[in-house]
Amino acid sequence: MRYLDEFRDPELARVLVAAIRAEMGDRPLRLMEVCGSHTVAIFRSGVRQLLGGSVELLSGPGCPVCVTAQRDIDHALALAAAPGVTLATFGDMIKVPGARGSLQQARAAGADVRVVYAATDALRFAEANPSRQVVFLGIGFETTAPTVAASLLEARQRRVSNYYVFSVHKLVPPALRALLASGEVQLDGLILPGHVSAIIGEAPYRFLSTDYRLPAVITGFEPLDILRSILDLARLARSARPAVVNQYGRAVRQDGNPAALEAMAAAFSASVAEWRGLGSIPGSGLRPRSEFAAHDAALAFPVDVPASREPAGCACGRVLRGATKPPECPLFAVACTPERPVGPCMVSAEGACTAYYAYGRA
Numbered sequence: 156m157r158y159l160d161e162f163r164d165p166e167l168a169r170v171l172v173a174a175i176r177a178e179m180g181d182r183p184l185r186l187m188e189v190c191g192s193h194t195v196a197i198f199r200s201g202v203r204q205l206l207g208g209s210v211e212l213l214s215g216p217g218c219p220v221c222v223t224a225q226r227d228i229d230h231a232l233a234l235a236a237a238p239g240v241t242l243a244t245f246g247d248m249i250k251v252p253g254a255r256g257s258l259q260q261a262r263a264a265g266a267d268v269r270v271v272y273a274a275t276d277a278l279r280f281a282e283a284n285p286s287r288q289v290v291f292l293g294i295g296f297e298t299t300a301p302t303v304a305a306s307l308l309e310a311r312q313r314r315v316s317n318y319y320v321f322s323v324h325k326l327v328p329p330a331l332r333a334l335l336a337s338g339e340v341q342l343d344g345l346i347l348p349g350h351v352s353a354i355i356g357e358a359p360y361r362f363l364s365t366d367y368r369l370p371a372v373i374t375g376f377e378p379l380d381i382l383r384s385i386l387d388l389a390r391l392a393r394s395a396r397p398a399v400v401n402q403y404g405r406a407v408r409q410d411g412n413p414a415a416l417e418a419m420a421a422a423f424s425a426s427v428a429e430w431r432g433l434g435s436i437p438g439s440g441l442r443p444r445s446e447f448a449a450h451d452a453a454l455a456f457p458v459d460v461p462a463s464r465e466p467a468g469c470a471c472g473r474v475l476r477g478a479t480k481p482p483e484c485p486l487f488a489v490a491c492t493p494e495r496p497v498g499p500c501m502v503s504a505e506g507a508c509t510a511y512y513a514y515g516r517a
Contacts, residue, residue, distance in 0.1 A: 162200065162378050162379060163377065163379060164379060167379060168205075168382060171379070171382040171383060172205050174386050175210065175382070175389055176206070176209050178389035178390055178393055179209045179389065183208055183209055183210055183211045184209070184210045184344070184388065184389055184392060185210075185211045185213065185342055185343045186210060186211070186212055186213070186342065186344050186385065186388055187212075187214070187215045187340070187344075187345050187346065188215060188346040188381075189215040189327065189331065189345060189346060189347055189348050190217035190346070190347075190348035190350070190351070190505075191214070191217045191218035191221070191504075191505025191507065191510075192348070192350070192505055193217070193346055193348070193376065193381065194217075194505070194507055194510045195504070195514075196377070196378060196381060197212060197378075197381060198510045198511070198513070198514035198515055199514060200381070203515075206385070210385060210389075213342070213477035213480075214477065214480075214510075215331075215345075215475070215477055216330050216430065216432065216475045216476065217296075217327070217348055218475070218503050219294050219295045219296055219299075219325060219505075220247050220248060220251060220499050220503035220505070220506065221431065221471060221475055221499045221506050222432065222433070223294060223323050223499065224428075224429035224430060224463075225253065225254070225431065225463040225464065225465055226429065227429065228251055228252075228463075228499075229460050229463045230321070230458070230460045231244070231248075231258065231292050231321060231323075232253045232254075232255050232256070232257075232261055233459060233460050233461075234290050234292075234452060234456055235261045235262075235266040235267075236261065236266055237456050239288050240267065240287070240289075240290055241267040241280065241281075241284070241287045241288070241290070242266070242267065242268045242269070242290050243268075243269045243270075243271045243276070243280065243290065243291045243292065244269075244271070244294070245270070245271070245292075245294065247502065247503045248292060249262075249270060250502050251499045251502050252466065252499075253463075254461050254462070254463055254464065267287070274291050274293065274303045274305075274320070275305075275306055275309070277289055277318070278291075278309060278310055278318050281310075281315050281317050282313065282315050282318075285317055287317060288317050288319065288455075288456075289319065290319045290320070290456070291320050291321070292321050292323070293321060293322040293323065293441075294324065295324060295325075296324070296326065296327050296348075296350075296351050297327065297351045297355050297419070298350040298351055298353075299324070300324045300354075300423065300441055301412070301414075301415035301416075301418045301419050303320060303422075304418040304419045304421065304422035304423055306320070307320060307422040307443060307447050308418065308421060310450055311446075311447065316449065318450060319455055319456075320447075320451065321452035321453060322423070322440070322441055322443060322451075323428070324423070324440060325430065325440060326428075326438070326441065327348065327351050327355075328359040328362070329436050329437070329439035330430060330433060330436060331360075331363065332362060332366075333430075333433055333434075333436045334433065339476060340476060340477040343388070344369060344372070344388035344392050345363060345369060345372075346371075346384050346385070346388070347360060347372060349373060349374060349376060349380075349403045349406060349407065352373045352406075353403075353406045353407050354411050354415050354416065356407065356408060356409050356410045356411030357373065357401050357407070357409050357411075358409070360373075361399055363397070364397035364399055367397075368397045370388050370396070370397050370398055371398075371399045372384040372387045372388055372399075372400045372402050373399070373400070373402060373403050373407055374402045374403050375402075375403045375405070375406065380402065383402055384402055419441070421444075422443060422447060423441035424441070424442060424443075424444050425438045425440070426438070426440045427439070428440025428441075431471060431472050431475060431499070432471065432472030432473065432474070432475035432476050433472075433476065465498075466497045468484075468486050468497070469484070469486060469497050469498035470483070470484035470485075470486070470487075470498075471484075471498035471499060471500040471501075471508070474500050474508065475500070475507075480507075480511070481500065481507055481512070482511060484508070486498075487508060488512055492512065493512060
């Protein structure tokens with residue numbers, strides 16, 4: 156079978172594929188891989204092709220760049236344009252288009268926009284340049300939030316008064332609840348994100364089985380991990396036994412990472428957040444706690460944010476809900492490519508459109 160040579164253990168992959176097919180009933184199993192890293196791994200390894208029509212895999216809202224609301228991108232652009240401000244961000248945010256262009260274009264026009272690898276890089280820059288007001292664009296799920304929380308705690312401890320965070324962090328479980336509550340997409344199971352789960356553990360997902368009667372599996376990112384998770388989901392779905400299974404025990408503990416969770420709780424409080432494609436979801440965002448108001452860029456810089464609008468014709472929001480697949484968007488690979496992205500799903504390395512463009516057209 157083509158693609159099997161790409162697996163660390165091709166014979167085990169062959170056995171897993173055969174077992175998955177043996178579990179199938181009259182209709183394909185419809186699963187959603189929540190995490191963008193899983194989407195990329197699935198495409199790279201040929202999992203879709205190996206399973207053929209026995210399993211339908213939908214991409215979900217697991218790309219933090221992609222789910223960032225258009226207004227938040229425009230807000231970040233307004234911050235970058237503020238006098239005396241240095242905006243620090245991760246590299247995958249630099250090309251996301253907003254109403255007034257992208258951060259990359261803002262930098263070309265003279266704004267001080269810097270790509271960093273961690274929030275602590277921005278904090279160090281602020282400490283070394285006290286005349287600049289340094290704003291770190293805090294983006295990501297529970298995976299990156301603890302490190303940004305740690306930077307706020309350190310900034311307060313070291314009295315670095317010119318360091319700020321513009322937090323557009325998102326929490327995954329509330330988004331999954333909103334997605335399922337909408338009833339727009341019918342699923343047989345969920346492949347849950349390994350990195351996020353390493354922070355939050357298993358308990359936050361229990362509502363999937365208790366409230367929505369859906370099986371879900373926490374898994375890693377090796378192709379064999381993914382095949383095992385699909386086999387588990389097939390068995391659970393066919394036997395009508397909803398459960399949340401932690402198949403990624405080498406990285407995910409039942410209670411998650413207590414130190415990371417403690418840092419998040421110390422620096423952030425849950426808030427309403429706007430998600431691209433999902434709308435406003437209560438308790439799904441993180442804002443600096445009142446004790447850190449002096450470091451909250453949303454409070455410190457009353458910038459003018461223009462009226463935001465979604466890119467014309469872009470189906471990114473529907474892709475993030477699993478309501479459509481990237482090739483079904485009329486802009487895909489025509490007006491929208493990685494070199495000329497219209498929406499963020501074609502910008503981020505974890506975006507479903509990027510994955511389909513790079514691997515899904517063979």
